[in-house]
Amino acid sequence: MIAAMDASTGSRTVHAACPHDCPDTCALQVTVQGGEVLRVAGAADHPTTHGALCTKVARYAERSCHPERVLQPLRRVGPKGAGRFEPVGWDEALDAIAARLRTIAARDPQAILPYSYAGTMGLVQGESMAARFFHRLGASLLDRTICSTAGGAALAATYGAKVGMHVEHFAESRLILIWGSNSIGSNLHFWTFAQAAKRAGAKLVCIDPRRTETADKCHEHVALLPGTDGALALALMHELIVHDRLDHDYLARHVAGWEALRERALQWPPERAAGVCGIEAAQIRALAQDYGSLRPAAIRLNYGVQRVHGGCNTVRLIALLPCLVGAWRHRAGGMLLSSSGWFVPVRNDAALQRPDLLGARRPRTVNMVTIGDDLLRAASADFGPRIEALVVYNSNPVAVAPDGRRVRAGFARDDLFTVVLEHFLTDTADHADYVLPATTQLEHLDVHTSYGHTYALINEPAIAPLGQARPNTQIFRDLAARMGFDEACFGDDDETLARAALDPAAVDFDTLRRVGWVKLALPDAPFADGGFPTPDGRARADVPGLGLPDFVPNHESVQSAPALARRFPLAMISPPPRNFLNSTFVNVRSLRVIEGEPMLEIHADDAAPRGIADGTMVRVFNDRGSTACRARVGNRARPGVVNALGVWWRKLSPAGTNINELTSQRLTDVGGGPVFYDCLVQVEPAAAAAEPG
Ligand SMILES: Nc1nc2c(c(=O)[nH]1)N[C@H]1C(S)=C(S)[C@@H](COP(=O)(O)OP(=O)(O)OC[C@H]3O[C@@H](n4cnc5c(=O)[nH]c(N)nc54)[C@H](O)[C@@H]3O)O[C@H]1N2
Ligand SMILES: Nc1nc2c(c(=O)[nH]1)N[C@H]1C(S)=C(S)[C@@H](COP(=O)(O)OP(=O)(O)OC[C@H]3O[C@@H](n4cnc5c(=O)[nH]c(N)nc54)[C@H](O)[C@@H]3O)O[C@H]1N2
Ligand code: SF4
Numbered sequence: 258m259i260a261a262m263d264a265s266t267g268s269r270t271v272h273a274a275c276p277h278d279c280p281d282t283c284a285l286q287v288t289v290q291g292g293e294v295l296r297v298a299g300a301a302d303h304p305t306t307h308g309a310l311c312t313k314v315a316r317y318a319e320r321s322c323h324p325e326r327v328l329q330p331l332r333r334v335g336p337k338g339a340g341r342f343e344p345v346g347w348d349e350a351l352d353a354i355a356a357r358l359r360t361i362a363a364r365d366p367q368a369i370l371p372y373s374y375a376g377t378m379g380l381v382q383g384e385s386m387a388a389r390f391f392h393r394l395g396a397s398l399l400d401r402t403i404c405s406t407a408g409g410a411a412l413a414a415t416y417g418a419k420v421g422m423h424v425e426h427f428a429e430s431r432l433i434l435i436w437g438s439n440s441i442g443s444n445l446h447f448w449t450f451a452q453a454a455k456r457a458g459a460k461l462v463c464i465d466p467r468r469t470e471t472a473d474k475c476h477e478h479v480a481l482l483p484g485t486d487g488a489l490a491l492a493l494m495h496e497l498i499v500h501d502r503l504d505h506d507y508l509a510r511h512v513a514g515w516e517a518l519r520e521r522a523l524q525w526p527p528e529r530a531a532g533v534c535g536i537e538a539a540q541i542r543a544l545a546q547d548y549g550s551l552r553p554a555a556i557r558l559n560y561g562v563q564r565v566h567g568g569c570n571t572v573r574l575i576a577l578l579p580c581l582v583g584a585w586r587h588r589a590g591g592m593l594l595s596s597s598g599w600f601v602p603v604r605n606d607a608a609l610q611r612p613d614l615l616g617a618r619r620p621r622t623v624n625m626v627t628i629g630d631d632l633l634r635a636a637s638a639d640f641g642p643r644i645e646a647l648v649v650y651n652s653n654p655v656a657v658a659p660d661g662r663r664v665r666a667g668f669a670r671d672d673l674f675t676v677v678l679e680h681f682l683t684d685t686a687d688h689a690d691y692v693l694p695a696t697t698q699l700e701h702l703d704v705h706t707s708y709g710h711t712y713a714l715i716n717e718p719a720i721a722p723l724g725q726a727r728p729n730t731q732i733f734r735d736l737a738a739r740m741g742f743d744e745a746c747f748g749d750d751d752e753t754l755a756r757a758a759l760d761p762a763a764v765d766f767d768t769l770r771r772v773g774w775v776k777l778a779l780p781d782a783p784f785a786d787g788g789f790p791t792p793d794g795r796a797r798a799d800v801p802g803l804g805l806p807d808f809v810p811n812h813e814s815v816q817s818a819p820a821l822a823r824r825f826p827l828a829m830i831s832p833p834p835r836n837f838l839n840s841t842f843v844n845v846r847s848l849r850v851i852e853g854e855p856m857l858e859i860h861a862d863d864a865a866p867r868g869i870a871d872g873t874m875v876r877v878f879n880d881r882g883s884t885a886c887r888a889r890v891g892n893r894a895r896p897g898v899v900n901a902l903g904v905w906w907r908k909l910s911p912a913g914t915n916i917n918e919l920t921s922q923r924l925t926d927v928g929g930g931p932v933f934y935d936c937l938v939q940v941e942p943a944a945a946a947a948e949p950g
């Protein structure tokens with residue numbers, strides 16, 4: 258539906274939504290004239306977007322209309338990874354793909370694996386027709402773990418679901434702990450509310466190993482070692498207990514297992530945690546004092562804390578803090594990691610994805626984090642058949658998955674049949690047998706929920722598909738037809754899918770189209786009087802099957818792996834930069850110019866003994882691999898920790914590799930998540946000869 262028309266210019270504006278994997282899920286207004294996008298702007302009247310977009314999406318048209326967009330199907334002509342292709346017609350490509358998938362499926366459909374994540378967060382262009390296709394086929398299932406499952410498991414354990422505060426209410430908080438979150442870079446619209454709170458006198462504390470641009474603007478910065486947040490949380494509990502800052506009534510009525518957790522927390526005086534975290538005990542005491550006295554106190558936790566071995570235990574500990582002080586009693590108190598659980602009762606995932614098409618079949622599940630190892634695995638009783646075909650959409654695993662050398666070796670297998678649905682020739686697409694051109698958010702219909710706010714949004718197509726691009730849904734419909742899947746559900750068009758995505762009682766589709774968004778009806782202070790979505794309504798310290806949460810050290814740290822640390826003494830984290838979104842936008846020149854080069858921030862105490870000056874090209878390495886970065890010596894990195902910013906496209910990087918060359922395929926304590934920030938490395942000046950010209 259058209260949101261506005263301008264008769265004088267002949268332009269029209271449509272309601273859209275940002276498709277990216279970002280908690281802000283902005284409401285967009287896209288203005289088009291004569292089939293061309295004039296402007297992508299934030300909707301001024303959407304309460305969390307308030308008319309502002311990040312730099313990346315303000316340039317969405319530059320990305321969509323990029324001269325290097327893949328606009329026709331391509332067939333590989335060079336070796337895998339070389340990125341050499343020839344154009345091919347849609348019919349020829351689809352026929353060839355269907356024939357190959359049919360042959361493999363006849364032996365065992367589980368040898369086919371879909372690989373997708375959140376390139377678009379849309380419910381329609383994400384897992385709707387695609388999921389129907391793979392369910393009908395009986396392909397292997399993919400466990401979509403690459404981002405948030407450790408923290409998700411923690412929220413499910415503690416609160417019963419991925420639920421928390423409304424982002425708007427942070428504006429009224431008196432204390433905000435911004436914990437493992439670079440809000441200015443990756444959660445900009447939360448930051449607006451935090452700033453409003455700051456102007457009204459609130460105290461802001463940033464807990465992050467890196468001195469981020471967000472830390473610069475907070476009153477306090479707690480620069481702890483990566484993966485030590487659980488120890489900090491236990492010491493905060495210790496202080497709240499010994500100074501009796503507890504809300505005894507809230508704990509007694511609304512928390513299961515508190516007594517046992519209390520005993521555990523009493524083992525963690527600030528001095529003990531300070532030793533683990535690499536910070537001063539006095540800083541922990543001061544933080545506990547603030548958290549125990551300033552009301553309402555809110556925590557904005559982000560997924561940065563859970564990309565380490567103890568990811569789930571850490572989030573469980575932090576998620577209990579608001580219960581200790583009764584912060585949930587106020588709408589501006591409590592915690593927000595994710596709001597996605599509020600949408601679960603409203604989403605009709607089964608209707609969209611049709612798991613019933615599996616019938617009695619129960620295919621194996623492959624964890625997307627270990628794609629490197631799994632592509633190289635032979636058939637076995639344990640694993641099942643060797644992976645023979647991979648269909649990738651909404652993801653760029655050759656750049657984003659850990660242990661890149663193994664990932665590339667897997668994708669380079671000559672006997673692997675790989676199809677990639679993409680906008681661009683990414684590092685992954687370069688390894689494809691067929692690349693199929695997909696539409697962008699400007700060219701297709703979708704419906705969005707959010708993991709940072711509680712509005713559902715519509716995305717109306719603003720322009721017709723460019724070139725020969727087709728929506729993901731259409732590509733899977735076309736493939737289904739060629740595979741002979743004749744169930745009626747493969748005939749559903751995008752509007753039918755969009756209408757089926759959400760429960761009409763909660764989100765009326767026609768209102769969504771008219772207004773652009775619909776807010777879920779939820780209480781302001783959802784847990785003011787308990788009522789967590791657990792079986793008995795109480796938050797849980799002690800969880801059946803998991804027990805009590807505890808501090809779980811990193812797989813790789815100076816304390817937990819001293820022998821490894823003698824060779825690789827620096828802890829590396831690789832958090833998102835402001836102007837890329839995961840590996841998306843790295844190929845948009847104007848944004849790449851702002852980010853410059855792959856950068857490694859290092860403290861002077863670590864740089865000087867290695868002969869590294871600001872601007873030195875360095876080699877970062879461990880036993881898994883190496884990559885090249887430009888050193889930035891300064892105060893953004895604390896001693897003992899190096900920060901590599903962003904997941905660059907390998908082919909746009911000086912060494913032809915990126916930071917995931919160094920990360921491991923190990924998994925988190927619970928949830929099967931990745932441990933990108935649990936990674937020891939060494940750094941040395943790159944040999945002069947290796948300097949790019
Ligand atoms: N501009 C931009 N925005 C993004 C993204 C992007 O790539 N670019 N990515 C999007 C995605 S996929 C997600 S999942 C979300 C959230 O993605 P997150 O990765 O949670 O993003 P950040 O909010 O930047 O928070 C990570 C912060 O945690 C810090 N950190 C790393 N290890 C630790 C640790 O052990 N303890 C603590 N306390 N902090 C640690 C990092 O230094 C960083 O500042 O953001 C989304 N938004
Ligand atoms: N070292 C390190 N690695 C990381 C992280 C980190 O912090 N450090 N972060 C991790 C996290 S949190 C995440 S979520 C993952 C993200 O990993 P991915 O979900 O793979 O995200 P992107 O790299 O943005 O790749 C998304 C791709 O989808 C494509 N795409 C977008 N829309 C569409 C569409 O409509 N159709 C089709 N067919 N394609 C589309 C884009 O062009 C893009 O190439 O990376 C993880 N990897
Ligand atoms: S990436 Fe995030 S901040 Fe930027 S427009 Fe999209 S939702 Fe908004």
Ligand SMILES: [Mo]
Pocket residue numbers: 278403404405
């Ligand atoms: Mo993510």
